[in-house]
Amino acid sequence: MDRLSSRDAMTAQPLLPANAGRRRFLTLATALLGAVGTAYVIVPLVESLEPDASVKAAAATTVALSPIEPGMQVTVPWQSKPLIVVHRTPEMLATLQAVETLLRDPNCEVPQQPPECKNRFRSLKPQWLVMVRVCTHLCCTPLYEPRKGSVGPRWLGGFHCPCHGSLYDLSGRVFKGVPAPRNMAIPLYHFSEDEKQVAVTAMYPESKLC
Numbered sequence: 001m002d003r004l005s006s007r008d009a010m011t012a013q014p015l016l017p018a019n020a021g022r023r024r025f026l027t028l029a030t031a032l033l034g035a036v037g038t039a040y041v042i043v044p045l046v047e048s049l050e051p052d053a054s055v056k057a058a059a060a061t062t063v064a065l066s067p068i069e070p071g072m073q074v075t076v077p078w079q080s081k082p083l084i085v086v087h088r089t090p091e092m093l094a095t096l097q098a099v100e101t102l103l104r105d106p107n108c109e110v111p112q113q114p115p116e117c118k119n120r121f122r123s124l125k126p127q128w129l130v131m132v133r134v135c136t137h138l139c140c141t142p143l144y145e146p147r148k149g150s151v152g153p154r155w156l157g158g159f160h161c162p163c164h165g166s167l168y169d170l171s172g173r174v175f176k177g178v179p180a181p182r183n184m185a186i187p188l189y190h191f192s193e194d195e196k197q198v199a200v201t202a203m204y205p206e207s208k209l210c
């Protein structure tokens with residue numbers, strides 16, 4: 001069999017896969033058209049997934065306050081998350097100052113709550129805690145442990161996450177030395193005029209769940 005000279009080899013290469021250039025062009029053009037077509041399909045799909053105003057309104061929830069006795073809590077599902085409303089007693093409120101040296105962010109500098117709730121009580125009215133009951137470590141649901149000594153000998157009451165042991169006070173502020181990095185999230189909410197209900201409308205946009 002004849003061997004190709006180096007000159008033959010150079011000149012033969014463009015001819016070897018017949019129509020290779022044309023095929024490559026068609027492949028590229030098809031891929032490009034496919035990508036453009038996909039983009040046109042995806043954009044309306046994503047837009048259609050954006051909740052409109054009525055859906056957002058339906059995502060709000062209202063909790064009746066009168067059935068919640070002092071010291072008790074109610075937890076309701078809200079936007080696929082547990083939302084807790086705690087009726088704190090004066091004794092419970094007094095524990096909040098007592099634990100502050102043990103907390104990671106006692107003054108709530110990290111925006112895990114609306115500005116009007118940036119206080120020791122993390123609420124609009126001290127006796128009512130309205131909070132997303134989700135641990136900021138890996139999104140478990142912490143247990144409500146209001147009784148003194150129930151979690152440890154110096155425990156004054158708060159929340160205990162059983163997943164990896166994170167601890168929070170009765171305002172949902174996280175203790176130092178536990179896996180959870182932030183205080184639990186306080187949503188946007190308001191009370192009804194007669195103060196018998198609380199309406200929770202949305203997550204505070206700067207807050208993070210976990």
Ligand code: FES
Pocket residue numbers: 135136137138139140161162163164165166179180
């Ligand atoms: S998820 Fe709560 S401590 Fe890990």
